[in-house]
Amino acid sequence: MNTKKLYYWRLLCFVILASLASCNTNNNGDDLSINNGKLKLSFSKENGSLIVFQDLIENYEFLDEKKTLELPWEINFNHAQDSLYEPLDFEYSKPDSLTLVLKWGNFKGEENKEFAVTAVINLDKEKALSYWKISLVGTQGKEINSVVFPKISGFKDLGQEKLAIPNIMGELLTDPRGILSSRKSENKRLDWVYPDNLSLQCLALYNPEKIGLYLASNDTHTFRKAYSLNLDKSNNFTYQMSNYPSFDANSNSYSPSYEAVIGSFKGDWVTAAEQYREWGSQQEWTSKSRFKNGLHPDWLEETALWVWNRGRSDNVLVPAAALKKRLGLPVNVFWHWWHGASYDEGFPEYFPPREGGESFINAMKLAQQKGVHSIVYMNSFQWGDSTESWKTENASVYAVKDINGNLRSHAYNIFTGNSLTNMCMGTQFWKDKYTSLSESAVNIYGTNGVYMDQACMSRVCYDKAHGHAIGGGNYWFKNFGKLTDQIRSKISIEKEPILAGEHCNESWMPYLDLFLTLQVSRERYSGVGQWEVIPFFQAVYHEYAITYGNYSSLVTPPYDELWPKEFAPENQEQPLDPIFNKQFLMEQARSFVWGMQPTISNYHSFLETQRKEEIDYLMSIAKIRYQGLKYLLHGKFLRAPSMQIPEEELDISKLSIYAGRKGESVTAYKKKYPLAYSGAWKADDGNVGIPLTSISEKHMLINFKIDTNDYNISSNGEVYLINSEGRKLLTTYKENEVIVEHQLKPREVCLIEIIPTL
Template identity: 60%
Template sequence: MKTIKNRIYIVLCSCMLFYCFLGCDNIKIRQSATVENGKIELSFDKNSGAFQSFKTVSNSYDFFDSIKPTESLWKIDFLQTSGVKTIEMSAASGFQFLKQDAHTLVLTWNNFKGIDNQKFKVIATVKLIENKPLSSWKISVEGIEGEKISRVVFPIISGIKDLGDENLAVPYWMGVKTKNPRNSLSKIEGKEKKYEWQYPGRMSLQCIALYNDSEKFGLYTACNDSLAYRKDFSYTLDGSNNLTYKVSNYPSIDEKSDIYSPKYEAIIGSFKGDWITAAEQYREWGSKQKWSSESRFKNGLTPKSLEETALWEWNRGKSINVLEPAKSLKQKLNLPVNVFWHWWHGCSYDDGFPEYFPPREGEESFILAMRSAQKEGIKSIVYMNQMQWGTETESWQKENALSYAVKDINGNTNTHTYNIFTNKSLTTMCMGTQFWKDKYTSLSDEAINTYQTNGVYMDQACFSFLCYDKTHGHPVGGGNYWLKNFGKLTEQIRSKFPENKDVFLAGEGVSEAWLPYLDAFLTLQVSMERYAGDNGWEPIPFFQAVYHQYAITYGNYSSLIVPPYDELWPKEYAPKNPLALLDESYSKQFLMEQARSFVWGLQPTISNYQNFLVSKRTKEIDYLLNLARVRNNGLKYLLRGKFFRSPKMITKEKTLDMSRLSIYAGKTGNTVTAFKKTADLIYSGAWKSDDNQLGIALASISDDSYQIDLSISSDDYGLNPNGRVNIINEDGAKFMTTYEEGKIDINFTLQPRQICIIEIINE
């Protein structure tokens, strides 16, 4: 009996070995195709092409969980009469891999189920970048003639494990970061837990950093698209707490084309550091691109009056409520003040666009007020949304605007109701149509030449949309036609500018792709709490860290009074006490917003300024004016400087009273939502000037003095080993000390609410 059992055991073992080594339909050996360059190692399943591991060579750290979900490396959406059909790797009966060289893998999928065209195949090329912990990923979809492909999702990096003390930094407009992104994602309602950002658009540059903030290492994900094709970046959380990173690419729908292969690669890599490290790494590439070399600011094309702006006043309404307070503000500051002017137009805000003319106070009054302000050196740009048309305006019907509006894949317009008071909607116009470029050019021409403004604020400028209207003359669906046509639009507008007059164009948000087209960029994350509350994200100067020396940024919701209400909106919702003071408990929030602007290199801005604030909120206005004066003495750093990491210093924190409120008075009358949040009391930013000097901006919002003790190595900032240290305040530069042999020690007492720049000069 024992002998029989032994024989059965031997037979079973032999069968198992047979299946393991020879294979069957249900069992496959998990073998890997691997490439490594001494920095990172990537492994893919030889049987399917699934991404198995991503390791750092130095310590064999794998960014993937040991048991990770198997997800396709790519997905393709086909448009069919019955709807959208999606295929992925599992639909391929054939798979081959080729190790082209020591650093390059070519993965090919073919023989697809449900695809009649036998030439159809998907090729992914993954290449490690020499001597860097980076890899480039490129996809090619071939044999697609006669097909309509609306989206190609590639790469899909699934199963990213929790890095510990995890932070996610994203260049959403100026930039934001959040601690424990998995926890934040898990709180999103609905089946899909996803953060997604559009580029070009609210995602101002093509780089995201996921990192461990205490041990300083992370996952670097980017694209090297120098032509700004439309794409989406996302992070998704599944039920097993696994993160998945995706890039959604949008081809132009062209049934005659037989191949789609983006003109750029995705970049996946590791880095040692934090979000600043990632920004510096991306800057190395971004500063070499065409948008940097053609930056208007870098090439001296921005008007001097814009560059010299010491303070912006952002007011709304008629000139008596906008230009007159600006004159008083300029007299107190004794430096250039410019005006960012909303609600000057004859139509109701957020529903009557683009019927801006005549101005609501009348043509003659408006022009006289504008000329009076300009005589005192005050320049004004006026609000005009650069892509919205009110669907209930007379001109919407009369000019057949619907024909030139953006259409989605189903032929629907992108219509949205912004105005909660009138409930009238706006529809997005297509930048790819000559009709809209001509329409907006004529509006700008009238604002600048007839009404004597100094330029136009182009609301929603740094946005882009997919349009599927075949009659518009642009590629259907994806592509980069939106940005190209925005460039043509600004060229048309500037062709109408009068000679020998400072005229400029500003736009909402920031974006690398718009650097050649706009003179100034509105960046509002310094006031993030004021419009978003405590939503788990913190503002960071991500964009400035990459592109500060290429762009003038400005803007702030920072206000000391209740937001205004448009007089053209329904009277029943108007506040009983317009322009009422906000409670003094929120004053620290105002100071915080201004301090962030100062140390992060923005032109300072105050919203809803009124003359009575000088006496009613003296401390806050004095702080703002002092800040503007100090900044004006350090423009080589805070206007033109290159971002550097601030020296290490122990900062003070305090729980502050915060207010979240609409940018205009709320419908219920109670516009303020109060909450508390811990915030820094000391803010800093380091900037390198063109002549190789370093400015360290410091801003205190504390009521107490604070001891500054900094020990800096000159090598860390590329400075000479010997030099001197000055302190710049509102009166100018004052000598502090000298340094030798590369060791810079700075010790002084930062006074309550003091603002200054520590200047380190080479000798």
């Protein structure tokens, strides 16, 4: 063999050996990258820090090249002495072209001799998604508060950033990085817990014109976890997911059953919601959804309007029955302050009702004869620690305990200062207690169900005597399911009862019939701020869960008759200043186009004359919605068509709807809002419904175009208009283009139907 051939032969051998070495488990390889043609990830050979996160389609690198090389995980122990130093050993392997295995070991300290951390990161075969899973060994004897993984620092500013989160229903923040940077405190962090304030396991940080980060997890068993974004003093932006193991001194390992999901997308929050829906709609919570499986009574679906009133039956059932007669459609009641105990203080001493058992039962029977159904308030896990029953039933034994053995209490009642204490959902004692209360509400007092306040929240309990895992886990959610099963085994089906809950959550869909989502009225309870309300939850799960409710009210707050008299205001439930009327319209418009059952808070018959235009508008919404239930109740969320909508600066009130007190005044704001609202929903038969409404006193010309491919409907068809005048053909369309032009009358409510030709 001549010298030249020998040279090339040796070079070929070198290439082969180098390639083999890159798949070895030692640190001699050079390839710590994975690439699926859409996404490329590269990790540091020094410590496994992520150093490249690149969208290959858009040719965009998300990470700052100057980022610090921090470990992609962090472990926090219960005791300060249980600490880990930097691992001395780091190994990696590449089992296949889409998978990396990273392993850290040889930690300092004899107590950490067997401790090791392994991370497996792999790329989706078809999508711009990566999956991250962590495992720990050598954990015996250690109490781990949290395992932070992944922890990724150095995300570059995307420019014109927006952050979408499913905080209860959904919220959108513009310029999150700038807002954190402007904080004067050292806390420059945004964080959320699932399941609790987060109803889904997904965040989206994006520039709608450029690129976006999809940040999620694929937990199908509802383990408690947290997500956060943090801006440090060096302006370094970090995303992390915190996992919460249960304390188990005998266990020598921990590995979550789920993965973190991190990906890239181009679009906006709707794009992210559609991607999450593709996964979420395949999970057990949708296949077992009570709504999807028709496990609720017919009257729930038939509800045209909810009246959310408080107090005795003549202040609740009587006006609801009158409203039902006027509307000509089913009106039902969401009832607070019916109970014998003071609100936010005397729970769970609900019985007998404050107006007396006989009066309550007779009023309920009369309302049901008129077709009005009622669900009554009962908090799902709070017990007033100033009540007599707290002592006589030894309730503290079964209450949630924090890591130091303390009770978790909070004084919601600003008038008495008395606290409510969290009861542990994992105890049979509390499940039995709440079941007996629900049984009494339905079987004895004749209600049509229970509204379980704070239902879609969760708590962490460290009481070893309760029989559940200690610390993190999913025992709260699992025991809530057991509770609802137990309740339904005891309550009479003759009353056609339902169980409703506060907030919404994907995992609760097999257990609750109805979800209260109040963010439609976010401004009314938190004022005008930096967050904008979006229907994130409905975009993912509308056809699997019925949502309702808002704080939309036209009067000043009521005051519980059982609270201290000295704080009672003189102008209870009197009409608010009419400058805030348009806020009411805006809240009702949101509910309509976002596919929610309409609700009015603190309704009274005098509003029919004193706030006639606003009540007439609400009646129109209820009537038009009722003609489009296949879209607005059963339909699948679609992106609303793009329209040019004028805005107007509105007067916004921040005022409690149920806690008026002496000297309290409205906090007023001004902010620009759209004067028209729209949505888009696809029915099971393939038709598309576009709810459209104006809150303006002026006529408004609406023009929009739709590409039928965007809605996956046929290229030809007809377009109809449903409004107060009836249903009529508006136009026809062909060649994949729907062109709609409609002159909206002042405060008109309508539904545009697109009927494809089959």
